[in-house]
Amino acid sequence: MQFKFSEKVAYLQASQIREILKYSADPEVISLAAGSPAPEALPAKELEELSKQILEEEPGIAFQYGVTEGYTPLRDEVKKILQKRGIFNPEYDDVVITSGAQQANELSAKVLCNEGDTLIVENPCFIGSLNAFKSYHVDLQGVTLEEDGINIAELEEKLKAGGVKLVYLIPNFQNPTGNTMSREKRKQAFDLCGKYGAVILEDNPYGDLRFAGENIECIKEYDTEGRVIYSGTFSKILSPGIRVGYVCAHKDIIQKIVVCKQVADVHTTMWSQMLCYRFLKKYDLDEHLRKLRRVYEHKTGLMLSEIEKNFSSKITYTKPQGGLFIWCTLPEGVSTKQMIDFCTVAVRDYKVAIVPGSAFSIKDTDECRSFRLNFSTPTDEKIVRGIEILGKLSKEMFGD
């Protein structure tokens, strides 16, 4: 039987990362391609203990239906934390718990965008969000991402052209580049979106993982009218497998997100929400984050020094102050095809998996000579060995 799929999904493909991750099933492969938190950074023992308490003390809540907005004690706790940070404004904002930040971003696009509406993203951009937006058949427009954030002149040009509903930004340690948006550009982007009537979707999955440099306030902190939707997650600080994120936005937007979440999955797993709540109540979050940051600082430092030692000197790379990723760029003149060849040879012949940067391009025709490295998932030994192998290969292919 031949199926006629909806136009919005007909051309959607499973992400290229997932295809490369399939090679990683081979236990011999060193994967620098994932985006999972460091296993040693997840508080598994603490969560196990809290889980026991939940199921002994409140099985009726954990196993029955909950409300779509989220488990009230967790919602209240998240509001408190976000209010202290200047992100949640109780006068007009509200918060809903989502099944990961992925759901927060997807539903934000769903409630605001008609098919064909313009949605601006950084180029390159996190593939999960790209595909979420594409699945609503919007007109995706990429704006060049520079070391200090989105190119402001280009952003203004696109906003000026009109019809822009949403501007999607990951200001902290962006996926895939690891770049952080400067304070100045955050303010400029906020002002421009105000001027041209666009809503900002600020995705901040890695913000808590800053291990170097000065903290920069979130764009949502400039907000005084509900122009910014802010999404966050427990995936990187507690556990991704429990699927808990949240979105903080103007009450009117939250109300629509709740209706859409209700039809998407009714509510987020109760046990997962209760785990997050109990963790926040029992442990000192700042202390926990300090521990995580030490883990990530060490791993980034290790990977950067190994790159410095081993890579062809013609390869440039970012030096992130947080997050999970380093973005490497092959020498000028290298084509997209040659970059993909490099990634393919690396995993197929040398058993080191990395993600071709084209996976994060907005259009299939965009040229790209970069690739993404992840330092959070592999062990120290694998980081050293993996970068050594990539280094040799890079010198063979692109010179010393």
Place this chain on the structure above:
Amino acid sequence: MQFKFSEKVAYLQASQIREILKYSADPEVISLAAGSPAPEALPAKELEELSKQILEEEPGIAFQYGVTEGYTPLRDEVKKILQKRGIFNPEYDDVVITSGAQQANELSAKVLCNEGDTLIVENPCFIGSLNAFKSYHVDLQGVTLEEDGINIAELEEKLKAGGVKLVYLIPNFQNPTGNTMSREKRKQAFDLCGKYGAVILEDNPYGDLRFAGENIECIKEYDTEGRVIYSGTFSKILSPGIRVGYVCAHKDIIQKIVVCKQVADVHTTMWSQMLCYRFLKKYDLDEHLRKLRRVYEHKTGLMLSEIEKNFSSKITYTKPQGGLFIWCTLPEGVSTKQMIDFCTVAVRDYKVAIVPGSAFSIKDTDECRSFRLNFSTPTDEKIVRGIEILGKLSKEMFGD
């Protein structure tokens, strides 16, 4: 700030059931309005024990990211069960684990329907699915639901008119009516959809809860080409709070559902999936279902006999052979407004919550003089007391 929401969600409202459920927060209210499984039917102790084992033995799997398709051991187990029942055909079908059957139904509509495509539903229809479909801006067409299932002549007429992508059916103990589709109508509906090129979405959340009457095969069992999408859930047999469902369909459809699930929530909570898997491996599912059926048989019987004793004789009602709901219809001539008044007075003045049938209507203008009763959530005492109160009120308002 004024927001311009997408057309598909601008007119979506939170379900009327939820509004009435808010009254249920009052501990004095007897709620016959919910749709939760009987608390005594959930194997909380067994799940607690299995959870302990999961977090001791496999915390790395429970807390890290998983694949979008679902936890492989659970997927394989579900395939085995569905194959034994003639539902999964390994030649062309595949199975993906979803965050509840709600997600399975929502994503089925998303992958198949463009805005404006026709989607046929039973009238009345489960509100969660109605809103999911509406959120993709499809042309929803209701076909009268009779005691033995959808009206076949009406179905054919609508199919003949052309442009029908999807026909959504709950053949077993439908929500809200409790009605079951006859074998004859299942075959007729299947043949007609084949003739006119429509895909069937068969939603079977309650099929395992048959406590009376003869089992009737699923429509998916007639399928030989992948025309039927089948969705099921662990919500009614293990726990709704864990949010685990599944969808079985042609590989091509599943592939698109996987892409859409990836952008919706990446994957379903790992712990929840592992719980389901371990339950299926450790316990005898048939034995467990026999226990559940005894609980539901008792509760339905009790509610039906109390209705018989207490209700105005002018009220008619269904006698379901399974599931969670009874559908009561007020005397001919009663208007939608009078029916809603009855439900409002019941909860506001007499503290018994029921759901006005209009919540399940396809169009706001559809006339409806029915209401839905749930017998699974309340205790026996509350069933007796609640029906007694409704009985008195019904006699006052509609005569003896």
